[in-house]
Amino acid sequence: MKVHVPAGSSQCAVVVGCQWGDEGKGKIVDVLAERMDVVARYQGGANAGHTVHVGDREFILHQIPSGILHPEKRCLLGNGVVLDMIQFFQEYDALLERGVDVADRVGVSLRAHLLLPYHRILDRAVEDRAEEKIGTTGRGIGPAYEDKAGRRGLRVADLRNEDRFRELMDRGIQRARARLQALGMEGDHGLEEALETVLALRGRLLELATDTGIEVEEALAQGKQVLLEGAQGTALDLDHGTYPFVTSSNTTAAAAATGVGVGPTRIQSVLGVVKAYTTRVGNGPLPTEFDPEMDDRMRTLGGEFGATTGRPRRCGWFDAVLARHAARVNGLTGLAVTKLDVLDSLPQISVATGYRTPEGEVEEFPADTAGLEAAEPILETLPGWEASTGEARSLDDLPTNARKYLDRVEELTGAPIEMVSVGTRRSQIIRVA
Ligand code: IMP
Secondary structure (H helix, E strand, O other), X not given: XXXXXXXXXXXXXXXXXXXXXOOOXXXXXXXXXXXXXXXXXXXXXXXXXXXXXXXXXXXXXXXXXXXXXXXXXXXXXXXXXEEOHHHHHHHHHHHHHOOOOOOOOXXXXXXXXXXXXXXXXXXXXXXXXXXXXXXXXXXXXXXXXXXXHOOOOOEHHHHHOHHHXXXXXXXXXXXXXXHHHHOOOOXXXXXXXXXXXXXHOHHHHHHHEEOHHHHHHHHHHOOOOEEEEOOOOHHHOOOOOOOOOOOOOOOOOHHHHHHHOOOHHHOOEEEEEEEOOEEEOOOOOOOOEOOHHHHHHHHHHHOOEOOOXXXXXXXEOEEHHHHHHHHHHHOOOEEEEEOHHHHXXXXXXXXXXXXXXXXXXXXXXXXXXXXXXXXXXXXXXXXXXXXXXXXXXXXXXXXXXXXXHHHHHHHHXXXXXXXXXXXXXXXXXXXXX
């Protein structure tokens, strides 16, 4: 039988979102990073927004792994990431200004694709004109991954030869301009200046360039602990999410291996992060979505506004159908439940155990997104605890009904709970394993 290794003590752990992103992965990674030597991001780009509270300081990180807030941890951006150099250095310099020692601690994969200014312009232009809007973050993610899959992207390694880079980016600019023109957007869109801005950062980025696969492999060989950090969540995965209302990368755990450049056999544990309820930004189905009044109430209780775009998040009950799907497609070995405290004041709390669809009742997450839009959740209602959980540091400190709620979440999801977050502060965490 396979021995269960909790994420905190495993040599190579993945942390993955199990809903529509915003599960509170930033806080979980921050807590786990204490025990890790290396933290590596494996996909996504500046669409992510990881909020971490250290003392009374709030940090919102978009591209740099939240491990950076722990001294001496090595933080990597893997080849699966699409790197927005301009935004990356803004974030890097802002950390420096706030006294975070980033020098020699950040590495960027030579194989990572560059997200260039024209990707952002294209993202917004396409979204503005789409008949069925995805509700993207407007950070250029879709167009950058399109170029990668279309084998016309530019990678960090291409920066080594300036002339060649100019040539390649110039081609990218011409292509982007033609596409913008076809969308009815004439003009030069400042793309030539953008080329110079990118080139001005070339030297700085090359200093950070590395082979993340080799680094991770060497760290593991030296007995170090490595955390592979996902962005967004399972329901936003390009293959396993609510397509087409997804992001343009594989967010799920298997992508962690490809996205940093190690084999899947290196991964020992996969910690799935779920919020104690559900939220979603952007369009697409959300089967357990609240009515407008309850939606407003939860948004206020949980401060549910996007860390990247400030958009209000849609809120709903915990969806165990999705959580089970996530447990399976990620091969979860453990679960971290976040924001339990947000439910403290509710007299009753529901969870979806299945869906009623036009084809009958289902317990598996449907592949058919239109069908999912029509699905009604089958809700099970549990009594609330109506007491504060923010000071709990062990499961025994929790009110009985809060424990019962967690037991039910664990049972329905099928993965053992390893951590419960009960507030925004680093200390507000219950470690079960
Ligand atoms: P994109 O990744 O910007 O292309 O956006 C595609 C979808 O993913 C939209 O619904 C976004 O709101 C959503 N999304 C992207 N990044 C995040 C995130 O970090 N948290 C939550 N939703 C996200």
